Amino acid sequence: MSGGARERGFASEVVEADGSYEATARVVDPGRSEDDRVVEAALRPRRLAEFPGQPRVRDQLGLVLEAARRRGRPPDHVLLSGPPGLGKTTLAMIVAAELEKPLRLTSGPAIQHAGDLAAVLSSLDEGEVLFLDEIHRMSRSAEEMLYLAMEDFRVDVIVGKGPGATAIPLELPPFTVVGATTRSGLLPAPLRDRFGFTAHLDYYDVADLVQILHRSAGLLGVEADEDGIREIAGRSRGTPRIANRLLRRVRDWAQVHGEGHVDLAAAQVALALFDVDAVGLDRLDRAVLEALCRRFGGGPVGLSTLAVAVGEEADTVETVAEPYLVREGYIVRTPRGRAASPRAWTHLGITAPRSAPLQDLLPVDGDSDDTAPGRFGG
């Protein structure tokens, strides 16, 4: 996000300070790496009509924006939720482009004090779009200031300290907030209520990813055939960011080992080289499944024991491998630990022992956030 902002020279840009987009060696990581940062700016669809997938969100957002345009007023504030890499930043940019207004970008972690937010809000021009990424990570004091600003287009600037402090109201021109979050459950209700339009982005199905990959291949000048694109789409975990990244790795392979043409064979060999299997699992994912099935008879086994078995930190297993494995139904989180589901045994090509715990285990309630268990129509 911030790299793209810099390239476009937006007037106010706040770079996220928490390292949440830091580079990662995992080719199937849904987070943004440094390498992605550069390429993503070029691959983002610019208008709603060019945005493949998420048809409901696209139609609803299109209606909200068109109505606002006809009224000549800024639209309601927009909240976009969903896992990383599905297009929240892209849609925020599209909102501004469709309204033909500038976009300001900042993020929750960058707004730690109400004063930080006041500075951004007071510099907005009429109709501008303010993109607040990771909005659930804003400080409480900034959140309270945002309620007022979103509802009444006003901020109270506190002058002075202690008993002598006074609040000076500052009128703001009407503007639109586009908030993005991977954890909508963490947003306080009063903040959520200020958004007139809320959309949840879901994982993409393979057909949508195929469309996205064809478009990206065109923009990158990569020759790619349908079978090659399909193969990449099927391994992309329902996530456009991962799809675009895998396409670049297959293109690299094709350029070094062939004529640069992305076809089925190139996709299969290149993605095997990068340890991404036919359904998008990587080495860590498979290590977790192998340990669970081969060493612990399918579980249930505690997270820390499982982590030791795969030689990783418990936190890494829980936050990096587990969300996708749970979402796709390979493992189940139970009150007594992690258990392999029938899909895990099938994927490893092992027959589950009769004693394997399959049906009698219930998932733990309240485990989910926007990044874990969901649906992937791949």
Ligand SMILES: Nc1ncnc2c1ncn2[C@@H]1O[C@H](COP(=O)(O)OP(=O)(O)OP(=O)(O)O)[C@@H](O)[C@H]1O
């Ligand atoms: N529907 C789509 N069509 C084409 N490309 C897409 C689509 N959605 C996302 N992308 C591409 O995927 C990449 C990641 O998208 P984006 O940065 O908008 O995701 P995000 O949801 O904001 O992620 P994060 O939560 O990490 O900020 C970009 O290169 C973008 O162009």
